[in-house]
Amino acid sequence: MTTPNKPAPVTPVLTKRWLSPQSWSIKTYEQLEGYTALRKALKGTPEQLVQLVKDSGLRGRGGAGFPAGIKWSFMPQNEDKPHYLVINADEGEPGTCKDIPLMMADPHSLIEGCVIASYAMRSHHCFIYVRGEALHCIRRLNAAVREAHAAGYLGKDILGSGFDLEITVHAGAGAYICGEETALLDSLEGRRGQPRLKPPFPAAAGLYAAPTTVNNVETIASVPFIVNGGSDWFRTMGTAKSPGPKIYSISGHVEKPGQYEAPLGTTLRELLELAGGMKDGIPLKFWTPGGSSTPMFTAEHLDVPLDFEGAAEAGSMLGTTAVMVFNETVSVPWAVMKWTEFYEHESCGKCTPCREGTYWLAGILQRMVEGHGTPADIDTLLDICDNILGRSFCALGDGAVSPITSGIKYFRDEFLALCEKNRVGAHALAGAQS
Ligand code: NAD
Ligand code: SF4
Numbered sequence: 001m002t003t004p005n006k007p008a009p010v011t012p013v014l015t016k017r018w019l020s021p022q023s024w025s026i027k028t029y030e031q032l033e034g035y036t037a038l039r040k041a042l043k044g045t046p047e048q049l050v051q052l053v054k055d056s057g058l059r060g061r062g063g064a065g066f067p068a069g070i071k072w073s074f075m076p077q078n079e080d081k082p083h084y085l086v087i088n089a090d091e092g093e094p095g096t097c098k099d100i101p102l103m104m105a106d107p108h109s110l111i112e113g114c115v116i117a118s119y120a121m122r123s124h125h126c127f128i129y130v131r132g133e134a135l136h137c138i139r140r141l142n143a144a145v146r147e148a149h150a151a152g153y154l155g156k157d158i159l160g161s162g163f164d165l166e167i168t169v170h171a172g173a174g175a176y177i178c179g180e181e182t183a184l185l186d187s188l189e190g191r192r193g194q195p196r197l198k199p200p201f202p203a204a205a206g207l208y209a210a211p212t213t214v215n216n217v218e219t220i221a222s223v224p225f226i227v228n229g230g231s232d233w234f235r236t237m238g239t240a241k242s243p244g245p246k247i248y249s250i251s252g253h254v255e256k257p258g259q260y261e262a263p264l265g266t267t268l269r270e271l272l273e274l275a276g277g278m279k280d281g282i283p284l285k286f287w288t289p290g291g292s293s294t295p296m297f298t299a300e301h302l303d304v305p306l307d308f309e310g311a312a313e314a315g316s317m318l319g320t321t322a323v324m325v326f327n328e329t330v331s332v333p334w335a336v337m338k339w340t341e342f343y344e345h346e347s348c349g350k351c352t353p354c355r356e357g358t359y360w361l362a363g364i365l366q367r368m369v370e371g372h373g374t375p376a377d378i379d380t381l382l383d384i385c386d387n388i389l390g391r392s393f394c395a396l397g398d399g400a401v402s403p404i405t406s407g408i409k410y411f412r413d414e415f416l417a418l419c420e421k422n423r424v425g426a427h428a429l430a431g432a433q434s
Helices: 026-031 036-043 046-056 068-073 099-105 107-120 135-150 181-188 217-229 268-274 308-313 332-346 352-369 375-388 395-421 426-433
Strands: 084-089 125-130 166-171 212-216 245-252 258-263 284-288 322-327
Touching (some): 036 217, 046 068, 068 212, 084 099, 084 217, 099 107, 107 125, 107 217, 125 181, 135 166, 181 212, 212 217, 245 268, 284 332, 352 375, 352 395, 375 395
Parallel strands (some): 084 212, 245 322
Antiparallel strands (some): 245 258
């Protein structure tokens, strides 16, 4: 399973402080170069910072990979209206669990990144929108904000630069759709979170219709390292089009599940080496490169480079680098049904293809798994997927079809066998998972 003579790559950048004692305290952070990037950044101009992030090639770590420096450059240069930076810390994609560990272990890297990014975009108020279930994380962030305030890194005239910034930590209420940036903005404004029509993109009309940039936690936490190390250093990791380090969340049937930092472009074969290999040596059957919204891969894809281009060329997407690993004991139709039930539950109901489509997809899959499906159901599933993909209002609809279409693509016989036998009970299948 491992490639001989090729050590698994590691890049202790974003996670380098995580194992230090009291890593979340400002004292530890300052001892380990914390807030040195901010001092450096405040000596330059906002334009220089935007150019630096553009040169680094940093791409959004929330899943879509949009170039961060380019997104920042969409913000108007004037300050006719307030500008806002909003951190999307609502991570809800199944399997994704990188941002909460980052904020728990090293909250000041996010806060320092927020101050630098806000300065670059002329924002004086930054919101960190955290999923409401993560109360421990909200408490830790609030404590870190207080520490940063007391030390002069937040508030009025930061470090004597004349720049002012306040950070508000806001708790979401547990809806997956509020991770979609415009639904998040609606929710932040106190309304029911539902996606808005784009364009206008948030840089033109975002929070309170003012220029807004929404960035993921890991994206902004990368910024202080870029300021200190420079764009060329950042580009020594990863690939030409997907530079830098990345936190891969590895869960499922591996010996040591957890967060593993490695350069973009690392393969599952290498990640498995870091995670101690397949649990109990039971062979790999299927896996997701970036959460359930990204089409699944199989054992044939062990050497696909997990960067934005590599994952796409192999027929999937990098997404959130939530690598969920499943061994041969797992039924693909059962796993696909569970993911589909999630999308059905989380569909916000705004558009018909997703609202109605996920309802029917979940129902058909449940019927199949309960042993009452027919082979024609497979085509019906694909037909419904075809009517959701590209016809939904936001990315949730597209994501919902990924497990189904990729599951049928690689494991059609398993779906077929389930229908033809017509006697496999749900309890028998559920038992097989445990
Ligand atoms: P998107 O490609 O529409 O947008 C990505 C970002 O780029 C947004 O901030 C958007 O405003 C900006 N953008 C794109 N085109 C632009 C333009 N022409 N002008 C200005 N700005 C532009 O993707 P999305 O719908 O925001 O996100 C989809 C991704 O989210 C999926 O790939 C999925 O992996 C990921 N996702 C992540 C989570 C999580 O928990 N982190 C949950 C669900 C989905
Ligand atoms: Fe809502 Fe789904 Fe439509 Fe997105 S695709 S707007 S989640 S109904």
